[in-house]
């Protein structure tokens with residue numbers, strides 16, 4: 617196994633409340649790893665620690681073998697670790713396509729001197745960004761609404777657009793936080809299909825927090841179950857669903 621994310625014996629408390637408890641996980645490069653657990657288990661806190669929105673009290677976090685524990689979120693982003701919905705939300709008054717074109721950092725068009733002295737270069741880069749944005753909008757199935765204002769898209773279409781914005785970056789690892797919430801089943805099917813394709817065809821690794829078990833079952837292997845801030849079990853969805861400890865944690869002792 618080649619881990620792309622490693623969380624090593626991480627602890628995090630808020631005031632007196634210990635939320636992450638000597639927690640260690642590994643996410644294998646090229647996997648779609650799921651993370652589930654009862655409410656309050658610490659899933660979002662762990663995501664915040666991995667993405668850099670929070671700093672651990674102790675322990676280490678590695679990306680592709682490199683220690684990132686002390687790096688701020690934007691430095692982690694530039695290393696290819698991306699949390700969806702971390703990029704600013706869509707610009708409602710711009711079209712879906714323009715929203716994708718806004719994503720690439722350091723566009724030459726934004727550099728004043730480049731605009732003055734190298735207009736040809738700026739135009740070429742803009743053409744390239746536009747070509748890529750058109751490819752991406754096809755990929756996420758939003759070609760038919762590419763010229764609609766992003767603010768007029770449905771909630772599910774906005775999530776597809778967000779996934780598209782992820783693809784405009786050079787992300788290697790994407791943290792998906794409860795993306796199924798509020799998305800209708802048809803669009804959710806599209807979203808899952810696109811995540812699978814990004815994984816298979818473009819080598820993205822995903823770490824997914826999700827309450828929607830259908831989505832976990834279709835996409836994720838392995839699945840990590842977090843309880844009280846540390847890993848309770850890890851395995852395939854079938855192993856997880858048969859595990860008496862997991863059943864107990866979710867449904868109480870009566871169900872075990």
Ligand SMILES: Nc1ncnc2c1ncn2[C@@H]1O[C@H](COP(=O)(O)OP(=O)(O)OP(=O)(O)O)[C@@H](O)[C@H]1O
Pocket residue numbers: 630633635653654655656657658659660661662
């Ligand atoms: N900034 C904070 N300050 C104080 N307590 C916090 C903070 N963030 C989270 N907590 C507490 O930490 C615990 C774990 O929260 P967290 O959101 O990580 O759990 P979760 O597994 O993501 O839960 P859910 O499935 O309900 O989203 C909860 O008891 C929560 O109240």
